[in-house]
Amino acid sequence: MLPQRESLPAVTAAGVIAIIFALLGVLGGLLVEVSMLLIPDVQTSAGRPAIPPGTRAMGGIVWFFMIAVCVFGIFVGAGVLRRRNWARISIIVWAAFMTVVSAITIPVLFLVFNAMPGMMPANANVAPVMSFMKWFIVLFYGIPLGVGTWWLVLFTRPRVSAAFTPPAQALATYPPPTTVDVSGFPLPAPVTAPLLAPKPACPLPLMILAGFLIFSALSMLLIVLVPVTGSMPFFFFGHFYSGLTAKFILGLMGLVYGTGGVGMFKLKPWALHTVLGFQLVFLLNGTLSILNPRFLTVMQEAMQQSYAENPALAGGNPFLTSSLLQTFMIIGLCFGAAIVAVMLFYRSRFLEAAAATTS
Numbered sequence: 436m437l438p439q440r441e442s443l444p445a446v447t448a449a450g451v452i453a454i455i456f457a458l459l460g461v462l463g464g465l466l467v468e469v470s471m472l473l474i475p476d477v478q479t480s481a482g483r484p485a486i487p488p489g490t491r492a493m494g495g496i497v498w499f500f501m502i503a504v505c506v507f508g509i510f511v512g513a514g515v516l517r518r519r520n521w522a523r524i525s526i527i528v529w530a531a532f533m534t535v536v537s538a539i540t541i542p543v544l545f546l547v548f549n550a551m552p553g554m555m556p557a558n559a560n561v562a563p564v565m566s567f568m569k570w571f572i573v574l575f576y577g578i579p580l581g582v583g584t585w586w587l588v589l590f591t592r593p594r595v596s597a598a599f600t601p602p603a604q605a606l607a608t609y610p611p612p613t614t615v616d617v618s619g620f621p622l623p624a625p626v627t628a629p630l631l632a633p634k635p636a637c638p639l640p641l642m643i644l645a646g647f648l649i650f651s652a653l654s655m656l657l658i659v660l661v662p663v664t665g666s667m668p669f670f671f672f673g674h675f676y677s678g679l680t681a682k683f684i685l686g687l688m689g690l691v692y693g694t695g696g697v698g699m700f701k702l703k704p705w706a707l708h709t710v711l712g713f714q715l716v717f718l719l720n721g722t723l724s725i726l727n728p729r730f731l732t733v734m735q736e737a738m739q740q741s742y743a744e745n746p747a748l749a750g751g752n753p754f755l756t757s758s759l760l761q762t763f764m765i766i767g768l769c770f771g772a773a774i775v776a777v778m779l780f781y782r783s784r785f786l787e788a789a790a791a792t793t794s
Contacts, residue, residue: 443595446589446595446598449586449589450515450522453511453515454508455576456582457508457511457512458509460504461502464502468502472495494658500653504650508529511529523595523599527586528647529646530590531643532647534579535582538576541580549566636702637788640781641707646696648695651689652689652692652696655688656689656690656693659686669681669684670727670733673729679745691713694709695710706776710778714771714774717771718775721771734760754765
């Protein structure tokens with residue numbers, strides 16, 4: 436007799452909320468897609484040309500990808516309600532991604548809003564608008580931040596993890612009770628098939644990182660397809676690349692990170708070491724770039740060129756000032772350093788699980 440799975444109202448509520456979030460994402464994506472189809476010649480501002488057809492088509496592809504991700508989120512929520520372990524792992528990756536993005540976006544947008552008044556006319560009273568936008572950002576990203584943190588705490592608890600344990604593994608933890616005959620003597624234990632040992636799994640932080648890498652790889656490959664005439668700057672150890680060369684490098688990074696993420700899910704040591712090597716190279720490249728006095732100048736010129744070659748964009752100075760761009764670079768370096776630290780800390784556990792899988 437299989438052990439009864441414990442009723443966990445918090446898990447049920449989390450599954451329902453996941454389905455609601457995914458449905459809202461699908462509805463929002465469909466609304467954007469329909470708007471782009473019904474209003475193809477919408478202008479960005481008065482007197483400026485409409486968004487080019489190629490850019491609009493790429494936007495449709497990106498939103499279609501987001502809708503597909505949200506549809507998968509519906510299945511994840513349903514899997515959580517049915518206590519499927521793949522759904523628990525998926526919602527942990529979802530929660531980690533949502534938490535990290537929300538936690539980074541809130542301070543970044545605050546920095547942007549603090550820099551915007553300096554770009555406005557001197558007589559413009561933008562303080563009330565900026566105050567409202569800051570509160571709106573806190574609410575808009577604070578809800579996913581709180582829900583993501585709740586999911587991470589909830590679905591990593593041993594009690595909840597046991598509720599998603601497959602029946603065959605549950606029997607190993609909860610053996611069947613001993614039965615006795617009418618005289619009180621125990622009956623012989625029934626002959627059962629030998630139970631398999633639990634399958635080695637990727638450490639949870641690296642599993643979350645693998646999911647993040649796969650999503651990032653798909654995003655990079657989509658960006659490569661953006662039909663924009665402007666330059667896409669890429670700074671690599673003092674050399675500046677743009678145009679097709681920069682897109683090729685970005686696409687190559689997407690392929691490497693996507694392959695590495697899938698390999699990490701499958702406990703392939705080469706995948707972990709490849710991603711770790713790429714992270715170390717780009718962490719060093721970012722550090723040297725931000726210390727290079729030519730870097731900010733080249734990036735500003737590239738953004739100016741992009742504004743000039745795309746008439747649908749607002750003219751004038753680029754939105755990112757040098758100080759703001761430098762701040763974003765430092766935040767990115769800190770995030771990259773944290774990823775390297777996590778990979779190094781869990782490397783030994785990953786290799787042990789990979790060796791157990793091989794043996």
